[in-house]
Amino acid sequence: xxxxxxxxxxxxxxxxxxxxxxxxxxxxxxxxxxxxxxxxxxxxxxxxxxxxxxxxxxxxxxxxxxxxxxxxxxxxxxxxxxxxxxxxxxxxxxxxxxxxxxxxxxxxxxxxxxxxxxxxxxxxxxxxxxxxxxxxxxxxxxxxxxxxxxxxxxxxxxxxxxxxxxxxxxxxxxxxxxxxxxxxxxxxxxxxxxxxxxxxxxxxxxxxxxxxxxxxxxxxxxxxxxxxxxxxxxxxxxxxxxxxxxxxxxxxxxxxxxxxxxxxxxxxxxxxxxxxxxxxxxxxxxxxxxxxxxxxxxxxxxxxxxxxxxxxxxxxxxxxxxxxxxxxxxxxxxxxxxxxxxxxxxxxxxxxxxxxxxxxxxxxxxxxxxxxxxxxxxxxxxxxxxxxxxxxxxxxxxxxxxxxxxxxxxxxxxxxxxxxxxxxxxxxxxxxxxxxxxxxxxxxxxxxxxxxxxxxxxxxxxxxxxxxxxxxxxxxx
Amino acid sequence: xxxxxxxxxxxxxxxxxxxxxxxxxxxxxxxxxxxxxxxxxxxxxxxxxxxxxxxxxxxxxxxxxxxxxxxxxxxxxxxxxxxxxxxxxxxxxxxxxxxxxxxxxxxxxxxxxxxxxxxxxxxxxxxxxxxxxxxxxxxxxxxxxxxxxxxxxxxxxxxxxxxxxxxxxxxxxxxxxxxxxxxxxxxxxxxxxxxxxxxxxxxxxxxxxxxxxxxxxxxxxxxxxxxxxxxxxxxxxxxxxxxxxxxxxxxxxxxxxxxxxxxxxxxxxxxxxxxxxxxxxxxxxxxxxxxxxxxxxxxxxxxxxxxxxxxxxxxxxxxxxxxxxxxxxxxxxxxxxxxxxxxxxxxxxxxxxxxxxxxxxxxxxxxxxxxxxxxxxxxxxxxxxxxxxxxxxxxxxxxxxxxxxxxxxxxxxxxxxxxxxxxxxxxxxxxxxxxxxxxxxxxxxxxxxxxxxxxxxxxxxxxxxxxxxxxxxxxxx
Numbered sequence: 001x002x003x004x005x006x007x008x009x010x011x012x013x014x015x016x017x018x019x020x021x022x023x024x025x026x027x028x029x030x031x032x033x034x035x036x037x038x039x040x041x042x043x044x045x046x047x048x049x050x051x052x053x054x055x056x057x058x059x060x061x062x063x064x065x066x067x068x069x070x071x072x073x074x075x076x077x078x079x080x081x082x083x084x085x086x087x088x089x090x091x092x093x094x095x096x097x098x099x100x101x102x103x104x105x106x107x108x109x110x111x112x113x114x115x116x117x118x119x120x121x122x123x124x125x126x127x128x129x130x131x132x133x134x135x136x137x138x139x140x141x142x143x144x145x146x147x148x149x150x151x152x153x154x155x156x157x158x159x160x161x162x163x164x165x166x167x168x169x170x171x172x173x174x175x176x177x178x179x180x181x182x183x184x185x186x187x188x189x190x191x192x193x194x195x196x197x198x199x200x201x202x203x204x205x206x207x208x209x210x211x212x213x214x215x216x217x218x219x220x221x222x223x224x225x226x227x228x229x230x231x232x233x234x235x236x237x238x239x240x241x242x243x244x245x246x247x248x249x250x251x252x253x254x255x256x257x258x259x260x261x262x263x264x265x266x267x268x269x270x271x272x273x274x275x276x277x278x279x280x281x282x283x284x285x286x287x288x289x290x291x292x293x294x295x296x297x298x299x300x301x302x303x304x305x306x307x308x309x310x311x312x313x314x315x316x317x318x319x320x321x322x323x324x325x326x327x328x329x330x331x332x333x334x335x336x337x338x339x340x341x342x343x344x345x346x347x348x349x350x351x352x353x354x355x356x357x358x359x360x361x362x363x364x365x366x367x368x369x370x371x372x373x374x375x376x377x378x379x380x381x382x383x384x385x386x387x388x389x390x391x392x393x394x395x396x397x398x399x400x401x402x403x404x405x406x407x408x409x410x411x412x413x414x415x416x417x418x419x420x421x422x423x424x425x426x427x428x429x430x431x432x433x434x435x436x437x438x439x440x441x442x443x444x445x446x447x448x449x450x451x452x453x454x455x456x457x458x459x460x461x462x463x464x465x466x467x468x469x470x471x472x473x474x475x476x477x
Numbered sequence: 478x479x480x481x482x483x484x485x486x487x488x489x490x491x492x493x494x495x496x497x498x499x500x501x502x503x504x505x506x507x508x509x510x511x512x513x514x515x516x517x518x519x520x521x522x523x524x525x526x527x528x529x530x531x532x533x534x535x536x537x538x539x540x541x542x543x544x545x546x547x548x549x550x551x552x553x554x555x556x557x558x559x560x561x562x563x564x565x566x567x568x569x570x571x572x573x574x575x576x577x578x579x580x581x582x583x584x585x586x587x588x589x590x591x592x593x594x595x596x597x598x599x600x601x602x603x604x605x606x607x608x609x610x611x612x613x614x615x616x617x618x619x620x621x622x623x624x625x626x627x628x629x630x631x632x633x634x635x636x637x638x639x640x641x642x643x644x645x646x647x648x649x650x651x652x653x654x655x656x657x658x659x660x661x662x663x664x665x666x667x668x669x670x671x672x673x674x675x676x677x678x679x680x681x682x683x684x685x686x687x688x689x690x691x692x693x694x695x696x697x698x699x700x701x702x703x704x705x706x707x708x709x710x711x712x713x714x715x716x717x718x719x720x721x722x723x724x725x726x727x728x729x730x731x732x733x734x735x736x737x738x739x740x741x742x743x744x745x746x747x748x749x750x751x752x753x754x755x756x757x758x759x760x761x762x763x764x765x766x767x768x769x770x771x772x773x774x775x776x777x778x779x780x781x782x783x784x785x786x787x788x789x790x791x792x793x794x795x796x797x798x799x800x801x802x803x804x805x806x807x808x809x810x811x812x813x814x815x816x817x818x819x820x821x822x823x824x825x826x827x828x829x830x831x832x833x834x835x836x837x838x839x840x841x842x843x844x845x846x847x848x849x850x851x852x853x854x855x856x857x858x859x860x861x862x863x864x865x866x867x868x869x870x871x872x873x874x875x876x877x878x879x880x881x882x883x884x885x886x887x888x889x890x891x892x893x894x895x896x897x898x899x900x901x902x903x904x905x906x907x908x909x910x911x912x913x914x915x916x917x918x919x920x921x922x923x924x925x926x927x928x929x930x931x932x933x934x935x936x937x938x939x940x941x942x943x944x945x946x947x948x949x950x951x952x953x954x
Contacts, residue, residue, distance in 0.1 A: 003953040043927075050937035054944050060951055450935055452520075455927035460527035462951050467531050470947040474537055474939050476480040 004062055004464045007078060008034060014115045014140040018156025018172045022190055026142040026158050028223035030117050033144075037080050037119075039064040039464030040456050042246070044079075046072075046471070047449040053091065053108045056471040062456060062464050065246070067266070067283055069449075070125060071110040082118045083284060083300050086111050087442065088126040088151075088429070090133060098130035105133050113138045120145040121159070122300050122317050128167045129153040144177070145227055146235065146301060148317050148334055160193070161227035162219050162318070164334045164356060177221045178210065180334060180357045193220070196357050196375065200418075204410035208355070208375050211405070218337065218359055230361075231337060234320065238286055238303070241268045260434045262443040265451075267298075276311075280430045280443040293328075295432030297443075306342075314426050316356065324348065327370065331423045333358060340366070351391075353419050358387075373416070375406060391416055481516060481539055481941045484555060491592045491617040495633025495649045499667055503619040503635050505700035507594050510621075514557050514596075516541040516941030517933050519723070521556075523549075523948070524926040530568065530585045533948040539933060539941050542723070544743070544760055546926075547602060548587040559595045560761060560777050563588050564919065565603040565628075565906070567610060575607035582610050590615045597622040598636070599777050599794050605644045606630040621654070622704055623712065623778060625794050625811055637670070638704035639696050639795070641811045641833060654698050655687070657811060657834045670697070673834050673852065677895075681887035685832070685852050688882070695814065695836055707838075708814060711797065715763055715780070718745045737911045739920040742928075744775075753788075757907045757920040770805075772909030774920075783819075791903050793833065801825065804847065808900045810835060817843070828868075830896050835864075850893070852883060868893055 001009070012027040019026065042065035046056055055071040066079040070086020089109040090096065096103040111125055112135055121143040127136040128151050138149060143159040152165040159165055160177035170186040176193040183199040191197065194210030221227040245268055261275050264283040271289030278295045281287060285298040291308040298304055301318040312329045315321065319332040323340035326348045332338065333356030340346035344362040348354070349370030360366070360378045368374060368384060373394055376387035386404050397412035408415075427433060431441025456466050478486070489504040496503070519542035523533055532548040543556040547563020566586040567573065573580040588602055589612055598620040604613040605628050615626060620636040629642040636642055637654035647663040653670040660676040668674065671687030698704040722745055738752050741760040748766030757774040758764060767781040773790040775781055780797040789806045792798065796809040800817035803825045809815065810833030817823035821839040825831070826847030837843070837855045845851060845861060850871055853864035863881050874889030885892075904910065908918025933943050 003951065006953060043929075048932060048934065048944065050934040050939055060954060450520075450932035451930075452932050453928075453930040455525060455929050457525065457527040457951070458927055462527055462953070465951045465953075467525060467951050468947075468949040470945075472945040474480065474934070474942045474944050476483060476939070476942075477537060 002464075003060075003462045004039060004078070007060060007062070007076060007465070008117065010076065011078065011115055011117045011140075011142070015117075015142050015156060015158065018140050019158060019174065021172070021188060022174055024158060024174050024190070025223065026117075029144060029158070029221075030142055032224050032226060033080075033119055037064065039078070039080065040458055042081065043453045043455045044068065044466070045451045045453050047451055049445075049449045051445065052087070053089075054471060054473045055108075055110060056469065058454075058466055058469040060468070061466055063454070063466050064456065064464065071108055073110060073112040073114070075112070075114045077113050077116045077118070079113070079121075080119045082121045082123065084111060084113070084123045084125075085300070086125040088124070089136070090127075096130055096133040101130075103130055103133055107134045109134050109136060111136045111138070115139060116141040116143075118143045118147075118149075121147045121149060124148070124150045124317065126151040126167075127153065129169045131169075144221065145232075146318055146335065150317070150334070161221045162231060162335050162357075164318075166334065166356070177227065178215060178219050178335070178357055182356075194357075196355060200410075204415055206355075206406070206408050206415070208406040210359075210377060214377055218361075231320075234303070234337075235301075238268070241270070241286065242284065260431065260436070260444055262431075271306075278430075278432050278434045278443050280432075280441075295427060295430075297427075297430050297432070310350075312427055312432050314423055314430075316426075327351070329423070329427075330354070331419070337361065353416075353423075376404070479941075480537075480939045481555070484537065484539070484553065484942070485511060485594065487553065488555065488592055488594045488617075488619070492594075492619050492633060492635065495617050496635060496651065498649070498665060499651055501635060501651050501667070502700065503594075506621060506635070506698075507619055509701050509703060510557075510596055514541070516555070516557065517935055519558065520930045520932045521545065521943070522928045522930050524928055526922075526926045528922065529564070530566075531948060531950045532585075532587060533946065535931075535943055535946040537945070538943060540931070540943050541933065541941065548585055550587060550589040550591070552589070552591045554590050554593045554595070556590070556598075557594075557596045559598045559600065561588060561590070561600045562777070563602045563613075565601070566613070567604075573607055573610040578607075580607055580610055584611045586611050586613060588613045588615070592616060593618040593620075595620045595624075595626075598624045598626060601625070601627045601794065603628040603644075604630065606646050608646075621698065622709075623795055623812065627794070627811070638698045639708060639812050639834075641795075643811065643833070654704065655692060655696050655812070655834055659833075671834075673832060677887075681892055683832075683883070683885050683892070685883040687836075687854060691854055695838075708797075711780070711814075712778075715745070718747070718763065719761065737908065737913070737921055739908075748783075755907075755909050755911045755920050757909075757918075772904060772907075774904075774907050774909070787827075789904055789909050791900055791907075793903075804828070806900070806904075807831070808896070814838065830893075830900075853881070 015026045039062045044063035044066045046068040057073040060076045061074045062078045065081035068084045070089045092108045138154045140156045141154050144161040146162045147159040148164040150166045153169045156172040157170050158174045162178045163175045164180045166182040172188045173186045174190040179191045179195040181197050194215040196208040198206040219229040219231045258277045260278040263281040266283035267281045267285045273287045274291045276294040279292045280297040282300045284300045286303040288305045290304040293310040296309045296313040299317045302315045303320040305322045307321045307324045309326045310328045315332045316334045318335035320337045324346040327350035331353045336358040338360045340362045344365050347367040352372050355375035363379050371391045372388045374388045394412035400409045429441050431443035433439040492503045516539045521540035521543045523545040534550045537553045538551045539555045542558035545561045547566045569585045615631045617633045618631050621638040623639045624636040625641040627643045630646045633649040634647050635651045639655045640652045641657045643659040649665045650663045651667040656668045656672040658674050671692040673685040675683040696706040696708045735754045737755040740758040743760035744758045744762040750764045751768045753771040755772045756769045759777045761777045762775040763780045765782045768785040770787040773786045775792050776794045778795040779792045782799045784798045784801045786803045787805045792809045793811045795812035797814045801823040804827035808830045813835040815837045817839045821842050824844040829849050832852035840856050848868045849865045851865045871889040877886045906918050908920035910916040
């Protein structure tokens, strides 16, 4: 076996030990993906800036096509076209607030990925675990295409295709395809496909469960198979555009089209696309005939096609918006798929919150009124009525409410408030409110990054692996 | 002072201590160059292959625009667009032959550049010092534009513009512009401008001294000035073509135009250029309307313009050939400038050896007959008669011969033989004799390299410096 094959077997063994009580074998997933992957064909790259602490350590790993930012260790792991975004890592001297306690950081936070296989996975570093404020760990973990690990300490787990683990610490758990968990902690659980599950202590719980027969049309993956369905086809037909962008070996520092805006050199920009002020377009975002209003953003793995977004719209990682017109400050959650067509366009009114992993796939024109919470699966006006609620109505909820496959327990007001607070924070961190001097965020800061290209061995036993690389700040001595 | 300014002052101090007996101040040279240099604007890159031992360690250094290959440490040093070519480093287990003794290498050889400033300098690793077979050291040294340090352990020295130190150990010496030394050892010497000096023990010595008034027209540099003259203008007007090549961020692995050939993605190829079999074109070579016959090469910093080279011609680092037709197996030495014109073309017959640092700048058509040794400064037939000798005549020399500004002492036959042996070795190592299966050299092996781009800090105190980087082989554990 080559070094890469040995590494993959090592990872499979380790994750399977963690998941032994679940009797879950990640080998069928890892081995099935890998013959299709051409690890030695793609370079990886890491960002360097004078403003951020620099630390990279890559050891016995493959990083094919991956993007690494911040302070990152990758040890005995295989990344494939994954984004490891460490631009929100906490710094030494900052404080972590937990239950009103101020926990000081004794060192700059670092992402450590060990004994893990992340395939087209997004890792975003805004971690929330008070137990390890200096290290954001992903260990003994396998993640499938278009999974998101968002600020989540992850150990001994399997994250399925298009699944999201958001701000949660997870141990020894399986989160199957297209499930979204934001539950604070998840230990020894198996989350079935298409579960949208938000839980905050005993006070709040939102749960929606996709009809599996419907979900499988959009995305499905069983052991021993690659993921299939509408979502997978959607991204795969656009893959070539990304390959062109990466082949040109861009090292653009992300100059924007308008004042305060930042468009990654590794994004695809096509058609009659307009980029407004303070807009942030991240690497691996895809814009085709997109009109991006002031302060709006397109995060990693977003697709915005034949659509217009007014001001301050947040499109979370993996959000897809096709033939749609979004008003001001619309939040489109992780991996949501909002697809209108020319004859059946989608219109969304100001301030709406589209829950993560929502599928809107229209068979008739649809307008979602302003100030609504939207979830689930929507094809027409009747579906919308069953899968949305006005903020006004929702604020009155206190107790348990069931609407079709959705159950909510707790107080609606605080649930909405925490969503709105998070959206404001995202906009602020992205620099949407930059006024030319105050309020800088990712859109403005991204310009100071330079990208450094590293390549794997091309042949022999170490083919597809990277040499051991250690990068630390220059301290002038 | 910024980190980079502090570093340069540190280097100046160290070199000046070594050169205190010469009363030579490198500060005037280093400081004069640096305002013109834009360290933060250029990326550096290093080659990676599975066939070669990998080791890079960069610490408190600037590497702007430099190319690094093999096992290389750069510590407390500033490189500017320099080529550090470690592809002929010796390996652990190999033997170094010295006076008939076999000295085994206990480790892979490594290039260590410490406390040094190398500006557009070529370092080639075929080292010849039996006293340090495992480390090729450049320490406390300043080298100026288009200097060559070729297999030469170099400590406490200043190497002027277009000067070459070839296969010699030098300590605490000054080698001024356009001088060539191949003297085995050089300790505490000052070599004035334009001295071509080859010495092998007490048996052989070749010495040519340029008329300084003539030399200064071609190249000159005094303390506190940048180099000037025809040679400097020649390279500077072609600088833009290289900037285009580097701006495109090429990561070509060097596929050739003909079987067994290799053309670096970082070479400039213009006009109606033809690349024959087994041809090697190195990075920073410049070919414009050049016809390269089978097995010929163009090494780093070579310019071949409106010229035809038949088979197995060797153009050493920095050789320039303009409006010329070269027969088979012509050796053009380091930094030689062979300039014909459309009305005064140059023709060189088979097997000729053009000594390093020869200037041929024609005012009439000129043909150099086959089998001649050529040196010095040649503008016409009369100059040629005074600056060349047939191999047949030269082989008869035993004792001392003076021809104009050239003096030779020793036996002509062995001198010629050692030249011919070296040319054969270069051709063989470059892969000129590759037959499709046997005889691979750089032209064939170069294809397995991948290039990795690293960039400096863009702003703040470390601007122009690189982070600390350590790269070692992946060993699968």
